[in-house]
Amino acid sequence: MTVIDNAIYVGGRRAASPAVLAETFEALEQHAGGFAWIGLYRPDAAELGVVAEEFGLHELAVEDALAGHQRAKLERYGNTRFVVLRPARYLDEDERVEFGEVHLFVGGEFVVAIRHAEKPDLGRIRARLEAEPPLLARGPIGVLYAVVDQIVDEYAPVVAGLENDIDEIEEQLFSGDAAVAKRIYDLSGEVMEFQRAVKPLREMIETIRDELHDDQGEPELELRRAFRDVLDHVIRITERAEEYRQTLQNALSVHATLVAQQQNDVMQALTETSVAQSEQTKKISSWAAIFFAPSLVAGIYGMNFRHMPELGWGAGYPFALVLMFVSGFILYLIFKSKHWL
Template sequence: MVMIDNAVYVAGVRVASPLGIDQTLPALESHPDGFAWMGLYRPDSAELHALATDFGVHELIVEDASQGHQRPKFERYGETTLTVLRSARYVDAEERVDFGEVHVITGPRTAIVIRHSEAPNFAETRRGLEAEPARLAEGPQAVLFAVLDEIVDGYEPVLAGLENDIDEIEDALFSGGHEQSQRIYELSREVIAFQRAATPLPGMLVSMAARLPADAIEQRRALRDVGDHVTRVIERASAYRSLLENALTVNAALVGQRQNDETRILTEASLRQSEEMKKISSWAAIIFAPSLIGSVYGMNFHNMPELSWEWGYPFSIALMVGFAGLLYGIFKKKHWL
């Protein structure tokens, strides 16, 4: 486990920075009006069980936080809540979306933020809250809302990157580049994964708002602001999914059209070759008949009937021309010539 940051706050001001989890509880006990905010990176099961022992975290929360790969959810276990969020960032160099997972465990006096991915880094979130002691004085709930807001704000650059990728695909589709099926499918998977990360959030926000006291006006406003962002994110993701589905349909149609064109060209070439073969075969047959007759009369046998016949030569020539003319007429009638 990596301890990213660990602090105890009283009235929104950092009063202690324990170096380890084992030092957090004594520091918290020495400040009865404060709360602890711990930032952890990929803790293992044993470390989470130690946290559960020190801070009374429910064993089901420990199980979920240990396994990772959880769906976004907001669950309550007595006075402790578990919020699972899916973060996302657009990797511009690789033109892909990298998804992460964040677990936020909040109790009456503790906020434990567990990251299972490289991003996001909540250092800026902590510094922002520390710069506003009034917000941080609201306790662990303020940490949860700030982390939630940071993750939702991180969705905007992802949507911008996806929009740019979709524009590139549309340009490629209508500029002659039809081989885009794999890229469209990959983008569709990313958009679907993005929808799975964002779609559960409105229901989670409603559950969070239901747990707030009636006078928590500012916190309700913060949740409504996050809810507005989430709504826009979900609408844009749905529009992107529709665009990609349409692009896949158009790509399939264009690829099918190109295959049909290629088939038509091949068929026409085959027909032309067939016509040429008909002509060659017809002329070969026409030439074959005189050759056959000429070869018979060129045998020079003494007992050949026409050998001493006065009309033998004209007869053989007439026979050759007659056979050739007959075959020519037949082939011409069949449109082979």
């Protein structure tokens, strides 16, 4: 059963608790000046269709309420407001933000609250209002205020959780942890989703506040003050969320700079190693060439062929020694002038 609670309120008091929706509509007719508050959890098309037909809900709003996955918004269809809110809660164990969705149809004598996630607990809001008859006596607009106020209050732990995550990222950023980039990216997505949930509330609350008038057309000062207080909270949360987004963008830039610096350090070390190896190669090649010249002379005169004129030459041996020394010395001077040695 998707009907979580179903009640008729008159003068801030619960006057009836119909068991089924059909009885709700009949009871509302019997309690003049009252209003119905119906709480639904992921209703199907048939069930919401019954409510829509009875209260004249616009088909486009009903379609949105059934589909879910809507952005936070306020739309008017005649005398009925269709409000979409995006509650959020911070999960300490997973260190992430979980988002929900609440749809409200607010008319002159009814409130239909549709919840698409486990949170927030709208039953707690109902219990709070039933303990405050003067606020509940304001009718459907009082219920709307209480729901918005509760959802905005529940943003506070989310802000604290995000701030703690960002502090951890700042520490992780300079520790060389390779996983920090993914964490920054994931957290940036959560912050942007949080901004999409909170940012529309400012215009939404201002619009509702400015529309509040009593039966004589005078401004509803009490409720306007209440909505203004919620608006102040929304503005502060919006500013904090924007600060978090900027901080994460800066963290991502710093991370990119650190990675680039590390890559430069590695490339510089490789370049220095390559240069050192090149110098060693030059030295080895130079000495190999110097020793090759005497070896060439010695190899030629060590072949001992019969017809070699130099073999019978008396100065042949000293000439060969001088030739080996001179050729090696000349090569040494050449390599030394080129700074290979």
